[in-house]
């Protein structure tokens with residue numbers, strides 16, 4: 451009883467935040483009602499204590515339970531410049547929050563990143579290009595989709611088992627994606643930090659909304675006005691499963707931690723199809739090349755996108 455009461459009071463903070471966000475979102479668009487699916491508890495930094503390599507959490511007055519901490523957490527704890535924040539408990543993990551005050555240092559220029567489905571291109575203001583090939587991830591994603599299809603056919607009589615096996619393979623897939631994205635985002639942010647560059651990336655927010663948009667159309671067969679998707683099922687699946695949001699989240703928190711300045715470019719529409727020299731529309735060629743007929747420019751489209759991002763953002767600042 452006590453435990454449930456205390457867990458309740460700890461989670462209250464989370465619940466109010468969910469409700470607040472829902473109310474704010476509701477004003478703009480009709481959104482789904484929030485629903486807490488998982489058991490979790492959030493503790494403020496007064497509620498727990500770290501003793502040795504164990505986390506002490508009170509259950510009743512003068513009664514505690516202990517959680518052993520990972521050695522990486524202990525490494526962070528030994529750093530005295532970091533401040534301990536809240537602790538979140540879920541069914542399978544404990545999340546310990548650290549905070550630090552980061553000073554934004556002087557920077558020499560910017561690195562623009564262009565996020566694509568099968569690669570990430572980074573280019574700094576001196577023209578140095580780094581290319582991260584992620585075509586493997588795209589292939590892996592297709593493989594998982596096909597496997598999911600097979601499993602759905604195999605277990606279509608038993609929803610319980612189907613749910614279990616599907617969640618297992620989607621977990622595997624997510625782990626693979628996030629491992630690879632972490633490697634890339636760490637490499638980019640560390641490079642910025644070392645060479646003293648800020649970071650510019652496209653603001654891809656709202657992409658899902660535009661992809662899933664549906665328009666009203668008249669159906670001749672059943673004589674009704676219905677909402678029909680603007681885009682094909684295949685395209686929607688591809689773009690809704692794209693990992694861009696996770697990658698940008700990783701970039702933004704890593705930049706904050708390493709005190710690298712980031713800019714979200716709001717006017718990056720068509721950055722890979724406009725000529726960076728004269729501003730006319732570029733023609734597309736095979737192998738990801740684009741060209742301008744007026745200035746006889748021929749270049750990789752991802753590099754053109756980076757150049758445009760850098761140019762536009764610097765023009766806004768000047």
Ligand SMILES: [Zn+2]
Nearest residue numbers: 725728742745
């Ligand atoms: Zn041109």
